[in-house]
Amino acid sequence: MQDPDIQALLEDLKNPDQTVREQSTRELWRIWFTQKGIYGLEILERSQMLMESEKFQEAETLLNQLINDQPDFAEAWNRRAVLYFVQQNYRKSLADCERVEALNPIHFGAIHGKGLCYAALGNYVAAIQAFRRALEIQPYAIANQRLILECNARLS
Template sequence: MHRRHFLIHIAAFSLVATNPAAVMADSLGPREKLFMALKNARTEREGRVAENAVWQWWISQAPTPEVREAIDYGMKRRESYDFEAAETAFDIAVREAPTYAEGWNQRAFARFLRDNDDGALSDLEMAVELEPDHFGAWSGMYHLLMRMGRPKAAIAALSRAVEIHPWLKERGMLPPDPDAKRPLVKGKQQDL
């Protein structure tokens, strides 16, 4: 566990060190450094590296080894398409650590896969309440709200996700800004 925290700190440092805003980063904590690197990524590759570091950091924030074990087990069960067992594992994480945003986010994904839209939406709302910059939860909310037939709310959620993570894979799903000459989407520089 200590090695993982060390690697996350090294990733945050290296991401911020390649960024011009790094001079300001000396007084920032690991979370702030990770999000600064994500926001200021200049290429798709830098964005992916920063994104992966943020995900690792979120998962590493499990408050106890038991909660981390439940998260890891749930993710393994989900990868094996055993969505019911995954949700049960994430139930444990949420029950044992109700202020751990990633537990709610992971359970929301399992619920989404089980077509429990109301449960998934409730979990995603809790995840972003606990971690307002959780681009994964905002992006998940986009997919869920689209499925629920709520496109305006979905676009608002995706806009928030892209504001946090400009290189988010789903960024191309945003409609172009009608008042701009260029799309809102980073990485697409053609005129409309």
């Protein structure tokens, strides 16, 4: 990610000002969701509505089609990872999170998701590593800080 705008947003994630961090976070998500223009965004939105309606198979079919059509669309993989996580299919979710990270190494959502998957699978050491990696990108993310503490407690 050599784009100067992306670099500036990443720096803003480390800003002590919460408003700056929140604006940067929203902008990064907007960039990721719109990577493939209106076409990709509309499918992501439809799949989200299907997930919220617990129409998981339909959402998965839609996301599979999008991934087959646009295999470099990191957010499509991430949305499918979320779908699998909601269904407690942690290994599939983890595999998709890893694919997202390969496509977009700064995707703090997918890195956080990896940590959640590892924790759900009982691999607390790997979960801590993922949450720490996410904190490198978003150092003020309290959720990741809390999850590291919880994983450490489970290792004790």
